[in-house]
Amino acid sequence: MGRILAIDYGTKRTGIAVTDELQIIASGLTTVETSGLMDFLRDYIGKETVEKVVVGEPKRHSNEASESEKYIQKFLVTFAKEFPALAIERVDERFTSKMAVRTMIDSGLKKKQRQNKALVDEISATIILQSYLYNR
Incomplete structure (x- = not known):
């Protein structure tokens, strides 16, 4: 059984989370500059078994796609060409950034640490992955 990789795609930074090999636990992996995302994914997927x-x-509150969806669609086309054998699933990510900040507060991180947008993105990816695991 391979890992499940979650991506919280952003135009500047992308948060990445991953499961263990048994697909039970979601953990934050890293945040990468989006310009280097495909290089990171090639390297990671080349080393790890990703299923x-x-x-x-x-999405917006009205359930319509947000403006950033057009960028994600371009990424998905590129990703599918690069990794045609990998299944891609989508998960509603509304409120994940707010939930990530709440998690940071609840974890006792100081205000300066909570302003680390890369950490917010990584935690958001973890929340997306946890949501997927819970609802599958």
């Missing part, structure tokens, strides 16, 4: 990729789907 599936879960990508956050940003």
Whole structure:
């Protein structure tokens, strides 16, 4: 059984989370500059057995796609060409950034640490992955 990789795609930074090999526990992996995302994924997927990729789907309160969806769609086309054998699933990512900040507060991180947007992105990816694991 391979890992499930979650991506919280952003135009500047992308948060990445991953499961263990038994697909039970979701853990934050890293945050990468989006310009280097495909290089990171090539390297990671080349080293680890990844069974599936879960990508956050940003929606508005009205359930319509957010403006950032057009960038994610371009990424998904590129990803599918690069990794045609990997299944891609989408997960509603509404409120994950707010939940990530709440998690940081509840964890006792100081205000300066909570302003680390890369950490917020990584935690958001973890929340997306946990949501996927819970609802599958």
